[in-house]
Amino acid sequence: MGGGVDHLESERNKAEFDVDAMKIVWAGSSHVLQVSERIARLVASDPAFRKDNRPNLGRKELFKNTLRKATYAWKRIIELGLNEEEASLLRTFVDEPAFTDLHWAMFVPAIKGQGTEEQQQKWLPLAHKMQIIGCYAQTELGHGSNVQGLETTATFDPKTDEFVIHSPTLTSSKWWPGGLGKVSTHAIVYARLIIDGQDYGVNGFIVQLRSLDDHLPLPGITVGDIGMKFGNGAYNTMDNGVLRFDNVRIPRDQMLMRVSQVTREGKFVQSNVPRQLVYGTMVFVRQTIVAGASDALSRAVCIATRYSAVRRQFGSRNGGPETQVIDYKTQQARLFPLLASAYAFRYVGEWLNWLYTDVTQRLQAGDFSTLPEAHACTAGLKSVTTSVTADGIEECRKLCGGHGYLCSSGLPELFAAYVPTCTYEGDNIVLQLQVARHLVKTISQLGSRKKPVGTTAYLGRLEQLLQYRSDVQKAEDWLKPNVVLGAFEARAARKIVAVAQNLSKFSNPEEGFQELSADLVEAAVAHCQLIIVSKFIEKLQEDIPGKGVKQQLESLSSIYALSLLHKHLGDFLSTGSITPQQGDLANEQLRSLYSQIRPNAIALVDAFNHTDHYLGSVLGSYDGNVYPKLYEEARKDPLNDSVVPDGYQEYIRPLLKQQLRNARL
Numbered sequence: 001m002g003g004g005v006d007h008l009e010s011e012r013n014k015a016e017f018d019v020d021a022m023k024i025v026w027a028g029s030s031h032v033l034q035v036s037e038r039i040a041r042l043v044a045s046d047p048a049f050r051k052d053n054r055p056n057l058g059r060k061e062l063f064k065n066t067l068r069k070a071t072y073a074w075k076r077i078i079e080l081g082l083n084e085e086e087a088s089l090l091r092t093f094v095d096e097p098a099f100t101d102l103h104w105a106m107f108v109p110a111i112k113g114q115g116t117e118e119q120q121q122k123w124l125p126l127a128h129k130m131q132i133i134g135c136y137a138q139t140e141l142g143h144g145s146n147v148q149g150l151e152t153t154a155t156f157d158p159k160t161d162e163f164v165i166h167s168p169t170l171t172s173s174k175w176w177p178g179g180l181g182k183v184s185t186h187a188i189v190y191a192r193l194i195i196d197g198q199d200y201g202v203n204g205f206i207v208q209l210r211s212l213d214d215h216l217p218l219p220g221i222t223v224g225d226i227g228m229k230f231g232n233g234a235y236n237t238m239d240n241g242v243l244r245f246d247n248v249r250i251p252r253d254q255m256l257m258r259v260s261q262v263t264r265e266g267k268f269v270q271s272n273v274p275r276q277l278v279y280g281t282m283v284f285v286r287q288t289i290v291a292g293a294s295d296a297l298s299r300a301v302c303i304a305t306r307y308s309a310v311r312r313q314f315g316s317r318n319g320g321p322e323t324q325v326i327d328y329k330t331q332q333a334r335l336f337p338l339l340a341s342a343y344a345f346r347y348v349g350e351w352l353n354w355l356y357t358d359v360t361q362r363l364q365a366g367d368f369s370t371l372p373e374a375h376a377c378t379a380g381l382k383s384v385t386t387s388v389t390a391d392g393i394e395e396c397r398k399l400c401g402g403h404g405y406l407c408s409s410g411l412p413e414l415f416a417a418y419v420p421t422c423t424y425e426g427d428n429i430v431l432q433l434q435v436a437r438h439l440v441k442t443i444s445q446l447g448s449r450k451k452p453v454g455t456t457a458y459l460g461r462l463e464q465l466l467q468y469r470s471d472v473q474k475a476e477d478w479l480k481p482n483v484v485l486g487a488f489e490a491r492a493a494r495k496i497v498a499v500a501q502n503l504s505k506f507s508n509p510e511e512g513f514q515e516l517s518a519d520l521v522e523a524a525v526a527h528c529q530l531i532i533v534s535k536f537i538e539k540l541q542e543d544i545p546g547k548g549v550k551q552q553l554e555s556l557s558s559i560y561a562l563s564l565l566h567k568h569l570g571d572f573l574s575t576g577s578i579t580p581q582q583g584d585l586a587n588e589q590l591r592s593l594y595s596q597i598r599p600n601a602i603a604l605v606d607a608f609n610h611t612d613h614y615l616g617s618v619l620g621s622y623d624g625n626v627y628p629k630l631y632e633e634a635r636k637d638p639l640n641d642s643v644v645p646d647g648y649q650e651y652i653r654p655l656l657k658q659q660l661r662n663a664r665l
């Protein structure tokens with residue numbers, strides 16, 4: 001990676017573990033490592049995928065550039081005969097939100113998950129060749145989270161055997177769907193199904209939006225872009241759109257009919273395929289979001305860690321070099337928990353991948369018993385990991401001081417493009433409320449024969465957890481996995497029980513739920529943090545090859561858990577899960593772990609194996625040659641095209657020469 005002097009060489013030499021072996025553990029397997037390395041290099045070495053100019057482009061240029069890249073990427077995928085895994089990695093490394101994301105990640109899976117065999121046969125080949133481009137149009141101007149509040153209607157017309165899609169109000173306009181504004185030819189549109197005046201709730205329909213010949217909207221369709229979004233550069237590469245229907249007719253067979261159907265006679269029938277199947281797709285999508293969280297956080301942490309090792313402030317002795325900012329304990333206490341979180345999210349993402357396979361196999365065998373738990377757990381993990389990552393990227397920007405605020409640090413664009421993840425695919429608070437509902441229900445059913453399963457299994461030991469007393473006596477006791485698990489289980493269980501008890505005081509449970517919703521969310525977060533802590537610990541039970549690799553992961557796992565414990569100390573103390581003295585010992589252990597991880601920090605971020613192109617940051621480049629690169633980037637800014645700026649004659653000169661009266665302003 002990179003020629004020339006390696007300014008981080010001495011840091012790399014400090015590593016106490018085998019970085020190449022860690023790269024494999026991070027990637028998941030040597031196969032994945034090898035494929036992603038090959039594809040990442042392919043993208044990084046192709047000037048067509050340049051992205052450093054994005055923040056300076058106007059919206060139109062930016063968007064057109066994205067169209068070019070997306071089409072060129074598709075051309076390369078075909079030319080090189082890339083398989084699905086490679087093609088998807090290529091899109092990841094191009095690192096530019098585009099209509100293709102929605103086409104592949106939402107439109108195609110929706111048809112696969114909700115379409116009948118015939119519908120799949122008709123639409124998927126077209127979508128797979130990109131002869132049609134699709135988006136996912138659910139959210140409306142007036143409703144996002146509350147899907148049952150959607151207003152678009154699909155009224156069955158038995159005379160013509162068609163549905164009439166209509167937007168009856170301003171608030172029923174579709175608003176937000178990515179790829180809708182300017183590109184998609186088709187959309188999965190969610191609308192209320194109306195037959196003979198009766199409302200059968202929200203269903204999905206495949207609707208053609210634009211002509212396949214000249215791209216003009218079809219009659220009755222009004223469509224456009226919803227405007228600039230947060231930040232400049234990435235995410236403004238996406239055409240999030242607005243869409244209105246004026247009595248648009250589609251054939252009956254364009255309703256997605258795997259779960260419910262409308263017959264030729266206009267009868268609404270539930271098929272024998274269970275409704276819960278749709279949850280299977282959600283588990284899949286949210287699992288990819290959790291994996292994406294570890295990826296985004298690892299990029300920010302890689303930038304902040306490398307820069308913190310290069311940056312020096314204060315502390316020079318006898319004319320020697322100043323202190324590297326990474327050696328300040330405050331910097332470590334902010335940075336290392338995020339480094340540990342990136343690893344923790346990686347393994348919980350890996351486990352979710354397994355969970356998705358498990359759920360799919362069970363569904364195929366007609367076993368729905370684990371689905372509610374799997375659904376709640378993926379919702380909760382999506383919420384926690386994306387919230388921490390969004391806040392974590394911003395923390396990394398601050399960890400880089402002033403230079404972190406420059407676009408060339410890569411952090412502003414990463415942040416702006418990442419934060420909506422907290423909102424889409426389920427608002428993070430709304431998701432935690434769903435988790436809380438599931439937890440309260442699980443507690444209420446404990447007396448019955450229904451045993452809690454999966455990640456809620458610990459609640460089956462409730463009696464024991466309510467009696468739990470931590471036996472930590474010295475700081476090192478906090479390194480024992482059982483000690484950590486005990487404290488996290490007791491805290492989560494007691495928080496859930498406490499809020500459930502408070503709920504039972506309300507005569508109207510829904511009223512209670514509203515009143516206590518903030519406490520419910522806290523309990524759900526405690527439960528999700530326990531899941532992540534326990535999955536990291538489980539990962540360490542595996543045989544992990546490579547010199548020193550397992551030891552590093554053990555330290556990271558402890559840092560992840562103990563930094564959470566320190567941050568939420570109030571919770572652990574108020575639930576009596578630990579004593580104040582034990583809390584102090586956890587903090588003491590944490591400080592010592594920071595010292596242990598310090599010499600390995602650079603190697604631990606090298607193990608992410610990010611190319612300089614993918615990082616897109618002068619502060620985070622592999623060779624650590626920060627200062628000349630900052631200059632180089634500054635020089636490229638269009639404002640530096642001329643020494644005297646455009647506008648001098650009209651505005652600066654009249655000001656300096658006291659000639660404002662004659663100036664044409």
Ligand SMILES: Cc1cc2nc3c(=O)[nH]c(=O)nc-3n(C[C@H](O)[C@H](O)[C@H](O)COP(=O)(O)OP(=O)(O)OC[C@H]3O[C@@H](n4cnc5c(N)ncnc54)[C@H](O)[C@@H]3O)c2cc1C
Nearest residue numbers: 136137138139143144145176177178420423424425427429
């Ligand atoms: C970049 C981006 C891309 C998107 N892409 C798509 C797309 O491709 N297709 C698509 O259909 N949609 C898309 N969306 C829309 C997205 O799915 C919705 O914005 C999301 O579901 C949240 O809904 P909302 O906007 O109605 O938020 P609201 O639900 O109005 O949220 C506003 C506030 O109310 C709170 N709140 C809401 N309900 C409750 C409750 N019951 N209890 C407590 N608090 C509550 C929320 O926590 C939040 O703080 C996209 C959005 C963004 C930002």
